[in-house]
């Protein structure tokens with residue numbers, strides 16, 4: 001049941017070298033640089049996003065994800081969800097407004113997988129970049145590289161998938177859209193949605209908590225995915241796999257790495273989910289096909305290369 | 308620049324050439340060899356960890372989780388982020404038994 005969480009709103013990614021990272025996320029991926037702060041963090045977004053930013057880069061000596069934030073309908077909902085998280089026994093950290101520039105207060109908690117998540121309701125809206133919302137043209141001129149349209153989801157690796165599903169479903173109103181089940185009945189992958197997208201956040205079971213698999217960005221067409229692949233080759237960027245299709249969600253995809261070793265995805269298409277739909281289930285024996293629909297074999301990197 | 312060095316991976320006995328300014332991992336990949344595991348190629352995942360047993364090299368930025376302070380002095384580095392300054396003898400970590408087989412058996416890895 002929907003609880004007022006609307007969508008993935010931001011992700012803060014640690015990078016080893018800010019200049020290299022900005023080149024990657026801005027010039028290659030095609031995000032728009034929106035701001036910088038006195039901590040040296042760089043704020044970016046995809047051009048279709050209405051809110052001011054969705055990707056925050058922070059220079060650090062180990063890569064990975066600091067946190068992922070979900071935007072809620074309004075401040076009342078945020079207050080309500082905060083209480084419910086506390087009732088549930090979650091330790092909640094209140095981050096004051098302005099800690100991220102032009103973002104309201106954030107309520108941070110650690111999921112049983114070991115990842116930090118945040119809820120917030122207020123962020124400055126600068127409108128779709130280059131087109132606005134009044135008689136808007138189809139797309140803006142002056143976009144760079146892959147022209148990623150928006151931050152879409154993350155895939156995270158960690159333990160305690162059952163507890164994490166319960167928390168996201170019962171407290172935050174997510175639905176289980178897709179899952180992978182091992183022969184012993186254990187769920188080893190779960191794709192959760194709070195919208196009609198096939199996933200807004202996904203988890204794969206992994207003993208080590210808090211690991212980052214990828215942040216994903218949406219493209220319009222398969223042709224755009226192929227052109228992304230061209231650009232990755234032109235820039236000699238590290239490709240993981242693709243272009244190919246996922247079995248899970250059926251999105252058309254390519255995986256690659258930023259200069260600090262964080263995995264990115266750009267994808268097009270994909271299934272949709274409504275709250276009355278049963279989850280789509282893949283058997284773990286078919287995991288190769290579930291992940292890479294054409295190769296039907298996992299590359300080991302998919303399961304083990306994380307930041 | 309223009310210099311080319313020889314890199315020898317001790318465990319497999321494989322040898323490949325690496326240009327000055329080129330990462331050891333990239334040189335290995337270009338020559339179609341697989342003696343060092345390839346991950347992110349960006350110093351982030353630790354997959355390509357090796358020990359340099361002999362020879363001089365320069366390093367790029369590497370995740371501190373995989374190369375803690377002091378490790379570089381011991382020659383424990385990431386092949387995707389080292390650039391030879393002379394011939395190198397390197398050794399990768401012992402490959403877990405499951406690694407080669409795991410291409411086709413994925414469910415074990417997930418448990």
Ligand code: FES
Pocket residue numbers: 261344345346347348349350351352353354355356385386387388
């Ligand atoms: S391949 Fe990831 S650290 Fe070298």
Ligand SMILES: [Fe+2]
Pocket residue numbers: 153154155214216265
């Ligand atoms: Fe994805």
